[in-house]
Amino acid sequence: MPRISEEEINRVRSKADIAEVIGKYLPLVKRGRNYAAVCPFHNDHDPSLYISTDKQIYKCFVCNAGGNVFTFVQNYEKVSFPEAVIKVAELVNEPLSYSRDAFVNEKYDAKTQNYFKIFNEAIDFLSYQLYSEMATEQLSYLYQRGYSDELIKHFKIGYNPDKDALYRFLKAKGYSEKDLLAINLIRSAPDGFHDSFSRRIIFPIFNYDNQPVAFNGRASYQGQEPKYINTENTEIYVKGNQLYNYHEAKSAAKEAQCVYVVEGVTDVYAFYKAGVKNCVATLGTAMSKEQIRLLKNLHVPIILCYDGDAAGQNANLKNARQLVDNKISCMVVKNTTKLDPDEVIRQNGTEFFLKMISEQEVYIQFFMRAYASKVDFNNYTQKKEYALRMANEIARLTDEFDRQTFFAELSRMTGFETSQLEGLVKEVREPEVKREVEPVAKPAPMPKKSGRTSAEYEVLSQLLNSKQAASYYKEKMGYLPDRSLNDLALSILDYYRKKDKLEIAELLDELSEESQKQLVLYLDENELYSKSYNEQALSEAFSRLKVSLLDESITAIKRQLVVTTDEMKKNELMSKMVSLKKDRIKILQDMQ
Ligand SMILES: [Zn+2]
Numbered sequence: 001m002p003r004i005s006e007e008e009i010n011r012v013r014s015k016a017d018i019a020e021v022i023g024k025y026l027p028l029v030k031r032g033r034n035y036a037a038v039c040p041f042h043n044d045h046d047p048s049l050y051i052s053t054d055k056q057i058y059k060c061f062v063c064n065a066g067g068n069v070f071t072f073v074q075n076y077e078k079v080s081f082p083e084a085v086i087k088v089a090e091l092v093n094e095p096l097s098y099s100r101d102a103f104v105n106e107k108y109d110a111k112t113q114n115y116f117k118i119f120n121e122a123i124d125f126l127s128y129q130l131y132s133e134m135a136t137e138q139l140s141y142l143y144q145r146g147y148s149d150e151l152i153k154h155f156k157i158g159y160n161p162d163k164d165a166l167y168r169f170l171k172a173k174g175y176s177e178k179d180l181l182a183i184n185l186i187r188s189a190p191d192g193f194h195d196s197f198s199r200r201i202i203f204p205i206f207n208y209d210n211q212p213v214a215f216n217g218r219a220s221y222q223g224q225e226p227k228y229i230n231t232e233n234t235e236i237y238v239k240g241n242q243l244y245n246y247h248e249a250k251s252a253a254k255e256a257q258c259v260y261v262v263e264g265v266t267d268v269y270a271f272y273k274a275g276v277k278n279c280v281a282t283l284g285t286a287m288s289k290e291q292i293r294l295l296k297n298l299h300v301p302i303i304l305c306y307d308g309d310a311a312g313q314n315a316n317l318k319n320a321r322q323l324v325d326n327k328i329s330c331m332v333v334k335n336t337t338k339l340d341p342d343e344v345i346r347q348n349g350t351e352f353f354l355k356m357i358s359e360q361e362v363y364i365q366f367f368m369r370a371y372a373s374k375v376d377f378n379n380y381t382q383k384k385e386y387a388l389r390m391a392n393e394i395a396r397l398t399d400e401f402d403r404q405t406f407f408a409e410l411s412r413m414t415g416f417e418t419s420q421l422e423g424l425v426k427e428v429r430e431p432e433v434k435r436e437v438e439p440v441a442k443p444a445p446m447p448k449k450s451g452r453t454s455a456e457y458e459v460l461s462q463l464l465n466s467k468q469a470a471s472y473y474k475e476k477m478g479y480l481p482d483r484s485l486n487d488l489a490l491s492i493l494d495y496y497r498k499k500d501k502l503e504i505a506e507l508l509d510e511l512s513e514e515s516q517k518q519l520v521l522y523l524d525e526n527e528l529y530s531k532s533y534n535e536q537a538l539s540e541a542f543s544r545l546k547v548s549l550l551d552e553s554i555t556a557i558k559r560q561l562v563v564t565t566d567e568m569k570k571n572e573l574m575s576k577m578v579s580l581k582k583d584r585i586k587i588l589q590d591m592q
C-alpha cells in the first residue's frame with residue numbers, strides 16, 4: 001500500500017465533508033443540522049444511520065457501524081485504509097502525492113505483478129506485429145473500420161500472428177510455460193504448447209488499476225470461427241468482474257457527469273472515434289454485481305447504449321431494471337436503428353451518432369415504449385396484460401411525481417382510468433433487493449458495565465471532551481485498570497500533545513483497534529457520561545476505580561488465606577488486608 005503521510009490524510013479529512021461524501025453513496029435526509037440515511041451495513045428500512053456534520057462522524061444505532069469519512073468508504077467499498085483515503089481525495093478533488101506505480105507495486109503480490117509484466121511484454125510484441133508486413137491485411141481492416149493510428153496506440157491494439165509467435169517470443173524472454181498457461185496466453189495440446197489467440201487481432205483488457213489482465217481476440221480471416229474469443233477465467237481475470245475502459249472513463253465521466261455503458265470493446269472504440277471518452281463496456285450483455293458496484297462508485301447517472309438489435313434492446317431492459325433496483329439513476333439511449341454504435345457511425349456519420357446518444361429516455365419510458373411495440377392495443381387481453389405489467393413497473397418508482405406522470409401516460413395509452421391502473425398494482429410489493437454491501441463485522445459487544453467499567457467510561461468520556469480533564473487525570477490517576485481502555489486513554493493523552501481540542505473524526509484514524517473506535521463512538525453519544533470537564537465526577541470516578549482495585553486485591557488475599565498453611569505468611573496477609581480495608585474506608589469517607 002502506498003504510504004500516505006499523516007499530514008496528507010489530515011488534509012483530505014478536513015477538506016472532505018462527511019455528509020457530502022456519504023451523500024454521494026446514499027440519499028440523505030436532513031435532521032436539524034445533521035443528516036440521516038438508510039444504513040447500508042444492515043438490512044435497514046428507516047434511516048438509522050446518523051451523520052454528524054459537527055463531529056464529522058457517522059453512527060448506526062441499530063448495527064453499531066460507525067466511524068469517520070474514511071471508515072465509511074473503507075466499509076462501503078470494502079477497500080483498505082490507503083485506498084479509502086485515495087477515493088475520498090478523488091471525490092473531493094484533493095491532489096495526493098502518492099505515485100500510482102508505487103500503489104500497484106504495493107497492492108499486488110509478486111506473482112500477480114509478474115503476470116502484468118508478461119501481458120505488457122506481449123502487448124508490446126503484438127503492437128509491433130500489427131505494423132509488420134505480416135499484418136497488412138489486418139491493419140487495413142482496422143483502418144477501414146475508421147481506427148486511426150492514434151486510436152490503435154491508445155487502446156494498444158495488436159495482432160497475434162500464426163506459428164505460435166507469441167509463445168516463442170515469451171519463451172525466449174525466459175517466461176515459463178506454467179505462467180503463460182496460468183494467464184491463458186497459451187494452451188497445452190498433445191503436440192505441445194500453442195498460442196491461445198493465434199491469427200487474431202488483439203484488443204487488450206485492463207483492470208481498474210489500468211493493468212492488463214486479458215485479451216479479446218477477433219478473427220482475422222474469412223471463415224475463422226468463432227468471431228471473437230476471450231481469455232478464460234484466470235487468477236487475475238474473472239469474466240464479469242471488469243468494466244472495460246473503466247480506468248480511462250472515470251475522470252471523463254466525472255467531467256461529463258454521466259457514463260455510457262456499452263456491450264463490447266469495439267463499441268468503446270466507436271465512442272472514442274466520436275470523441276466521447278466517458279464510456280465503459282460490460283464485455284457481454286449481462287451486467288454482474290461487481291460491475292454494478294463499479295458503476296455505482298462513479299456517482300454519475302448511467303446511460304445504457306447496447307446494440308439496436310433485439311438482443312441489445314433486451315440487454316438495455318434487463319440491465320436498466322437491475323440498476324434501478326440498486327437505486328442507481330439510469331437512462332437508455334433511444335437507438336431505433338437496429339445497429340450497434342460502430343455501425344451507426346459508419347452508416348450514418350458521427351453527427352448522427354452524437355445526436356442519437358444525446359437522446360435518452362428514463363428507464364420507465366423505455367420500458368413502456370419497448371413493450372408497447374409488441375402489443376396490439378385493439379386486443380383487450382393484450383392491452384390489459386400490458387397495463388398490468390406497466391402499472392406494477394410504475395409502482396416501483398420511488399418518486400411520487402414520476403409515478404403520477406407515468407400512470408397518466410399509461411392511462412392515455414390504454415384508455416383505462418388512472419384509478420383502475422393503480423388498482424392493478426399487486427398488493428404485495430416484491431421483496432426488496434438485497435443490498436450490494438454486506439454488513440460489516442459486528443463490533444464486540446460493549447463490556448458489562450460493572451462499577452469499575454462505568455467509572456472508566458466516565459473518565460474516558462471526559463478525556464474525549466476536555467484537555468483540562470486530561471491534565472487532571474494525568475496528575476491524579478494516570479492509568480486505567482483495563483489494559484485496552486488504558487491504551488485508549490494513552491492515545492487520547494498523546495493527541496492532546498498536538499492539539500487543544502479533540503476531534504473524534506481525527507482520533508479515529510489514530511486508533512488501531514476496532515473495539516477502541518467503537519467505544520469512542522459509543523461514549524460520544526451516550527448521555528450517561530459527562531460531555532465536558534466535571535472535576536467532581538472525575539474525582540469520584542477515580543475513587544470508584546481505586547476502591548474497585550482495592551476490592552480486587554482484598555478478594556485475592558482472601559483466596560490466598562484459604563490455601564495458606566504457614567502461620568507467618570497468614571499473619572502477613574491478614575495485616576496487609578487490614579491496611580487495604582483501611583485505605584478503602586478512607587477513600588469512601590472522602591467521597592462523602
Ligand atoms: Zn446499521
